[in-house]
Amino acid sequence: MAEQSVLTVNIVTPDGSVYEEQTTMAIFKTTVGEIGVLPNHIPLLASLQIDEVRVKIDGTDDKFEEIAVSGGFVEFSNNIATVVANSAERKENIDSDRAERARKRAEEKLARAKQEHDVDTLRRAEVSLRRAVNRLNISKH
């Protein structure tokens, strides 16, 4: 396998491929911390947090494109990084009003679950809150 100077980042969801670009660096937030992947990284498999995937825009020094992903995992081999997640959105596709509403809803649910000591709902509300906050953060970048 020849040495390459770029890697391809591909983000797929059940509703189709959301993102496919070449880059020189991609940064993933895994469940145990941030991982930066450069071309010719060894094969990697990592579970992701509900957070952003940062992909360096080709040809720039320090500009990154952020894509919101809702968990899932990343698989890297042969210079192709594939993020497999239940949902993912590029910055320009995020509906910030909808995310804001989702955040409010999740917060309300969280407060209610805390009062009622409903562990199950609490956990679920936390996850949806994280998803909404993640979307909002990225859309405000």
Place this chain on the structure above:
Amino acid sequence: MGASLQEVKRRISSTKKTEQITGAMQMVSTAKLSQIQRHTTSYHVYADKIRSVITHLAQTHLLDGKVVSDSASTPKKNKDQVSGLDMLTKRDVKHTGIVVITSDRGLVGSYNSNVIKQTMELIKNAGHTTDDTVIIALGGTGADFFKKRGYNVAFEYRGINDIPKFRDTQQLVKKIVGMYDDETYDELFVCYNHFVNTLTSEFRAEQMLPISAINIGDDDLTQKSDEEYAPVYEMEPSQDAILEVVLPQYAESLIYGAILDAKTSEHASSSTAMKSATDNAKDIISSLELQFNRARQSAITTEITEITGAQAALD
């Protein structure tokens, strides 16, 4: 003869109206079919990826390395099990979960009866009774059928979108997978019509849970040996943690895939059914028109005979 003429005329116009409706419905179904087929292609990208990761995991790490402890007694069978994680362990089967995917409405030809009939056969052949079967009905027709026969319908859902997006079905699919954790059922079959082409669909019953090498796909496992490069992954944080993430996602995607497939074949059979209805309407119209013309002709003949008869009498 006049009344009958009127009658035939009315029947022709009413059949024409029906034909128009079925023709429109056929076009709608065909449009939906092509939409969902486009969507299915993009889903396959995702499904293939997740499946190849699972196969990789199974290949490079689990199948040869760690064989689960309880496999010692029957090593051959349990080699399929790749980890001690929940979705991979076979439990004693107390309840069998069967997801039956049907349509909500009729007008889809033999689509529903096909699924239901074959599902009943499956239940019968496996020797299940109403007590140890848990039905999860997606679609109203199946729900009504199994409820009427006294099966335990643990969950029913009506109104799946015509082009189901994963985001819409996520809650539903999560719920179904969640029932495995709650031990509502110990193994899960999904029964649906697989879309072959516009004219044919084929019944499929697939075991989806617990996950084993069988439903990951034999062909993938055998193909792997031809591939020259199967990388050994660096795992972050750990293999079990990744499996913990991947497996539920895999199970969800399998069920979603089945729903998509079933919907595709539903649109196909609806389109075929509507097409034959339109054709039948055309046949009826042409035979009615023939009848109408004959009746009209004979009315005219009678009239002429009467007139000439009267003329002859006058002369």
